[in-house]
Amino acid sequence: MQFLCIGVNGSADAVMQHINEELRQLKNKKISYSINEINSEGSASIICTINDGRFYREKSLESYKVLRTYISNALADYIIRQYEERLIARIINSNFCYFNAAERKEILRRALSIIRNEDKTFINSLFQIRRRNVIVRRLMDYFDNSNSIILDGFVNFRLKDYIKDLEEIVDKAVDDFLTDREYREFIRLLRYFVEIQEPKIDTVHVIVNYDNRYTLLDGSKKEITNECIQEYVNEITEGEINYDDLLVSSLITFAPRRIVIHSIGHFRNKELMETIKNVFCGRVIICQGCDVCSVKMAKSETEK
Numbered sequence: 001m002q003f004l005c006i007g008v009n010g011s012a013d014a015v016m017q018h019i020n021e022e023l024r025q026l027k028n029k030k031i032s033y034s035i036n037e038i039n040s041e042g043s044a045s046i047i048c049t050i051n052d053g054r055f056y057r058e059k060s061l062e063s064y065k066v067l068r069t070y071i072s073n074a075l076a077d078y079i080i081r082q083y084e085e086r087l088i089a090r091i092i093n094s095n096f097c098y099f100n101a102a103e104r105k106e107i108l109r110r111a112l113s114i115i116r117n118e119d120k121t122f123i124n125s126l127f128q129i130r131r132r133n134v135i136v137r138r139l140m141d142y143f144d145n146s147n148s149i150i151l152d153g154f155v156n157f158r159l160k161d162y163i164k165d166l167e168e169i170v171d172k173a174v175d176d177f178l179t180d181r182e183y184r185e186f187i188r189l190l191r192y193f194v195e196i197q198e199p200k201i202d203t204v205h206v207i208v209n210y211d212n213r214y215t216l217l218d219g220s221k222k223e224i225t226n227e228c229i230q231e232y233v234n235e236i237t238e239g240e241i242n243y244d245d246l247l248v249s250s251l252i253t254f255a256p257r258r259i260v261i262h263s264i265g266h267f268r269n270k271e272l273m274e275t276i277k278n279v280f281c282g283r284v285i286i287c288q289g290c291d292v293c294s295v296k297m298a299k300s301e302t303e304k
Helices: 013-029 057-082 084-095 101-115 122-145 151-158 160-196 225-234 243-254 270-279 291-303
Strands: 003-009 033-040 043-050 148-150 203-208 214-217 258-262 284-286
Touching (some): 057 151, 084 160, 160 270, 203 291, 214 225
Parallel strands (some): 203 258
């Protein structure tokens, strides 16, 4: 008789559900099996047995190999669903204990977002498949030498490759968290600097050109681009100019009460737009179309 025994701490209901869902496919292969659960002192054992081929050893062995494959897939899905978040939390608490509770909770949220591929990126989808395959492969290797497994012990001691992948994901989440924190602090300082300044100009109109450069006008629609960036340009060569940085620097220098963004359709740097909105909170107006936008767009088309 060929069988597999899976030991579980606590209730075995969730494991049984995964196994039953996976093993339903065996009926299409005309393989007869049975599943029994044995409970004892807070733990449970699930016994999966091949019933056919009692008198045909070769058939029984072949059916047993198929059973191992399906059980391995079922247990991999169970481990991902039931263990993954706990493992990530353990990695965070162990490797990054110097963060406070709220920060560790945010890092956990970010790590789970990555591992669950909430952004639906292709590369994260590939990593999801890879992690699952690692678990399945380790289970198959284990069942080559034993027909009895205790899940807690297997996860803690036999999935080092998988846990290493989780550690790398946590590292990525920490990097993202620190980058965002530094960005928020940077924005806070810029906002404070703007707020304590006396505005040097009441209104600045920002016109986004098709070539990612910017034209600045004052409240009277007089161009002030050259005046406000002359000092910046004198310090660098033409090839080194970063027009996004130049725009932010100019706006901070003038600290206007109102910033009107024209021809927003040409604004390709969405992060820059968010930075301007955050630094000049409540002062930014997005023009929905005016004579300035029309003239500039017509000029841009001519210059292309």
